[in-house]
Amino acid sequence: MQPLTPRGLRGVWASVLLPVRADEGIDMDRLAVAVDRLVAAGVHGVYTNGTAGEFHTLSDAEYDAVHELVAAACTAAGVPFQLGASHPSGQLSLERIARAVRLGPAAVQVILPDWLPLGEDEVLAAVARMAEVTDGTPLVLYNPPYAKTQVGPELFGRLADEVPALVGIKVPGGDAGWYGRMVEAVGDRLAVFVAGHTLASGRRLGASGAYSNVAALSPAGAARWYRQMDADPDAALDLERRLRGFLDAHIAPLARAGYCDPALDKTLAAIGGWAPIGTRVRWPHRWVDPDLVPALRARAREAVPELFTDGSAARR
Structure with a gap:
């Protein structure tokens, strides 16, 4: 696979979500279906073991099995892929990095x-x-808002200076002032990836792409939306406004009720219906009742029908 560069790292990247069985195991057959549908969706790439991929729950054997499946599918399809080697322990992360690069x-x-x-x-x-x-x-560094260590634009600039292998960062984004500081600190030396549902406005301010929650909802729709950002940026901003309205009205209350990010992203995937992932997440976290999904799907289709014109919301 061609290594990424700061200029080459762009677009909408879709997370591999784990279909979890009732016995807490990963359903590898359903996972294979989901990965095949991701690589056929037209996204710019696929990545593993982000927060939505529940990396913090994986055994070493599960980590290797998921990565071997994803690497084989993406390589066969010619779709770029990134492998997550994250772990709360730096020592274990080093071990996972060494195993990931071999793929x-x-x-x-x-x-x-x-x-x-x-x-x-x-x-x-x-x-x-x-x-x-x-x-x-x-290397791509993920610095979410709940990380113990928050990295600001100026420190990202030092990282860009001192670690040439670092090509991108995954961050929540911010206001125009934050983007201005980021552009001043890192220039074009790092690809800045922000929250998927803010990408249309973020690109205008300097974002390169998103490891995208919108791709959890509809990978093909998220890829079409990215193309719209170039072809019709005003329409893309209008879609963002309506998408944020849907998330604020129907997904944010689930977050306030205590559901974790993987549970929310799996709920989005269930709403989109593009693969048989299910809403179950691994212990000790709760998952959203799948009986809530049909009503949420109807609200999503009302708010952003463009994301579902490929018929993904009708799949099971």
């Missing part, structure tokens, strides 16, 4: 060690050590 991904995604907050020099040391283990494979 030839376009990049490896990591988080910072996450039990204790890190100082700036420790952040630099952590990312530099991870980059050494990638042995030439590019």
